[in-house]
Amino acid sequence: MTILLPRPDGGTAPYTPRTTPADLTADGTPLVSRTVLAAAHVVADPYADTTPDGPAVVDWDATLAFRRHLWSHGLGVAEAMDTAQRGMGLDWAGARELIRRSAAEAKAVGGHVACGVGTDQLTVPGASLGEVRAAYEEQLAVVEEAGAQAVLMASRALAAAAKGPEDYLEVYGALLRQASEPVVLHWLGPMFDPALEGYWGGDDLDAATDAFLEVVASHPDKVDGVKVSLLDAGREVALRRRLPDGVRCYTGDDFHYPELIEGDERGFSHALLGVFDPLAPLAARAVRVLDTGDAAGFREVLDPTVELARHLFAAPTRFYKTGVVFLAWLAGHQDHFAMVGGLQSARSLPHLARAYELADGIGLFPDPALAGTRMRNLLSVYGVDQ
Numbered sequence: 001m002t003i004l005l006p007r008p009d010g011g012t013a014p015y016t017p018r019t020t021p022a023d024l025t026a027d028g029t030p031l032v033s034r035t036v037l038a039a040a041h042v043v044a045d046p047y048a049d050t051t052p053d054g055p056a057v058v059d060w061d062a063t064l065a066f067r068r069h070l071w072s073h074g075l076g077v078a079e080a081m082d083t084a085q086r087g088m089g090l091d092w093a094g095a096r097e098l099i100r101r102s103a104a105e106a107k108a109v110g111g112h113v114a115c116g117v118g119t120d121q122l123t124v125p126g127a128s129l130g131e132v133r134a135a136y137e138e139q140l141a142v143v144e145e146a147g148a149q150a151v152l153m154a155s156r157a158l159a160a161a162a163k164g165p166e167d168y169l170e171v172y173g174a175l176l177r178q179a180s181e182p183v184v185l186h187w188l189g190p191m192f193d194p195a196l197e198g199y200w201g202g203d204d205l206d207a208a209t210d211a212f213l214e215v216v217a218s219h220p221d222k223v224d225g226v227k228v229s230l231l232d233a234g235r236e237v238a239l240r241r242r243l244p245d246g247v248r249c250y251t252g253d254d255f256h257y258p259e260l261i262e263g264d265e266r267g268f269s270h271a272l273l274g275v276f277d278p279l280a281p282l283a284a285r286a287v288r289v290l291d292t293g294d295a296a297g298f299r300e301v302l303d304p305t306v307e308l309a310r311h312l313f314a315a316p317t318r319f320y321k322t323g324v325v326f327l328a329w330l331a332g333h334q335d336h337f338a339m340v341g342g343l344q345s346a347r348s349l350p351h352l353a354r355a356y357e358l359a360d361g362i363g364l365f366p367d368p369a370l371a372g373t374r375m376r377n378l379l380s381v382y383g384v385d386q
Contacts, residue, residue, distance in 0.1 A: 003376060004386055005353040012384065015357055017372045022363035024281035026072035032291040034261055034268070035248065036283060037076035037114060038276035039083035040067055041324050042090060042098065044340045052342035056085070056094040062334050063098070064105050067113075069333060073284040075276065076112035077102065078151065082192060083274040084116075085321055087156065089341025092121040096142055103146035114149040114184060114272075119157045127157045133171050140175060150183040151227065151272075156195040165201030165211035172215045182224035184250060184272070187212055189230040191317040205235065213242055220244040227252045227272045231317075233260055240267055254313045254320070258302040261287070262295050274320060275309045278327040278364065308358040311351075319346040323355045330356060330371040331364065337378065349382050 002014040043066065048057030067077050079102045080086060080095040090098070099115045106113035119127075119135035127135070132155060143150045152175060162168055176183065190197040200208035216223050226243065228236045229252030237260070240249040251260040251269035260269040276283045286301035312323040322343055329337040337344055356375050365371040376386055 001372075003372060003379070004384060005357060006350045006379070006382075006384055007353075008348075008350045017360050018363065018365070018368040021366055021368060024363075024366050026069075026281070027284065027288070028072050028074050029288075031074050031284065031287045034287050034290065035076065035250070035270040036074075036276065036287055037078040037112070037250070037272045038070050038280050038283070039078040039081040039272060039274040040070060040277055041321060041328065042084045042094075042340060043325075043328075043334045044336075044338045046336045046338040052089075056090045056340035058090075058094060058098065058340065059334075060101060064101060066328065066333050067102055067105060067111070068109060070277075070280050071106070071109055071111035073280050074288075075280055075284055076114065077106065078114050078116070078272050079103075079148070080116040081151065081153065081186075081274070082116075082188065082318075083277060083321060083324065085340055085343065086116060086118060086153070087120055087193070088318065088321065089339065089343055091123075092118075092139070094340075095120070096139075099143055099148065100146050103143075103148040107147060112149075114151050115143045115146065116153045116186075117143055117150045117183075118153040119155040122157045125160065127161055129158075129161050129167055129171060132158045132161055133174055136171070136175050137178070140179065144180055149181065149224070150179060151186050152183050153186045154188040154193070154196050154199055156193070159196050159199055162201065165207070165214075168200050168211055169215055169218070173218060176215070176219040176222040179222050182222055184225050184227050185212070185216065185223055186227040186252070187229065188252070191231060191315070192229055193318060205230075209235070209239055213239070216247060217244060220247055223247050225250050225270065229253065231255050231313075236260060236269065237264075240269060254309050255306070257309070258286075258299055258306065261302075262290070262298060274324065275305075275312065277324050278312075278331070278359070279305050279309070282362070282364070304362050308355065308362060308364075311354055311358055314351075319343070322347040323352070326352055326355060327359055327364070330359070330374050332367055332370050337374075349379075349384070352378070 043062035225248030233256035290298035
C-alpha cells in the first residue's frame, strides 16, 4: 500500500512504506567506549486547556516513560535542555519539576541523567550580571539537590548583560567554584537560539573559543566536559584538541556526529545530542559496535541516519523539536502529536512528510503499520486525500 506524500512544490508523490517491523530491541548494558546522552523531549498533555503563551502542561507519565525507553537502550538522558523546549514553551517552573521527577526516575532505574542549569526564571529584560549569577545559582542548587549532574547552559540573559569575555569568565568562574561535582559546559550556537549571538564576548568565533577554553583551563577539576553545538565539525575538532587532559568533548553537532564520535588518532567526541532522542536504538547499536573496535561497522549503522538528522535540523534549526516529537508519535512513544507552546505548528506538512519517509527508510519505526496509519491520519487532517 502506498501513501501520497506532499512535496515542497505543492504536488504529491507516492511512497511505499516498509512492512517488516524493525529490530529495535533494547539492550540496557552500559556503553563502554563513549559516553552518550540523548537530550530528551517532553510530552505535552493534549487535554490541557492552555494557549501557546500559557504555562506548559506536561503529561508526566508519558514523559518519564520516554526516558525509561532511552535508559533501556543504555543511553544517558540530558534533561531539561533545549530539546525539552526550554525557552520555547517550557518555563522554569516546568523545567524544575521535570528535573526533580526525571532525577528521581533515574535513581529508581539506575539511569544516568544530566540536567540543564540556566537563567530562564529571569523573564524581564535587563537583568544585571549579579541577577544572572543568582539565577544560575538557584538552578544549580535544584539540580544538585536532585542528585543529577549539572549542565551549565548558555544564557540569553547573560548574553544581553555581558559587555565582554571578562563578564563570562566572572560568572562562570563563580559557578564552577561552588559546584559540588564536575559539570558540563554547554556552548549553544545562535542557529539553535538567535538570542545567543556573540556568546563568550563577541562575534569572532576564534576569540569566543579562546574565552570558552579559558573558563575550562581555570577550573579543570570542576569541568567534566564541554558540549559544543555549533554545527561546525572542524571547529569542534580544533577545540577538542585544546582541552585539558581529563576534560571530555561532548559533540552537540547534529550534522557530523558519526565522524566526531568515531574520532581520529588524536581523540574523539562523546555525545550529548538532540537527534539521539529519535535515533536512540540505532545510536546505541552503533556505539556497541564501536565498543568492539569496529569503527567501520559503527559508521555502517550510523551514517545512514545523517540525512534524516540534517533534515530535522534544517534552518530554522531551533524548530527541530517539532520533528523530534513528530517521530516519537509515529514510533508509538506517545499517543498524540501535540507540543507545549503549540510548537507542533512550527514545521510544514512537506517537511514532516519527508521526515516520515526518511525515518521509515532507515527502519526507525518498531511498528511501520502504526506509523503509516498515523501519517495517513495527519495527512487527512490537512486535506491530503489518499
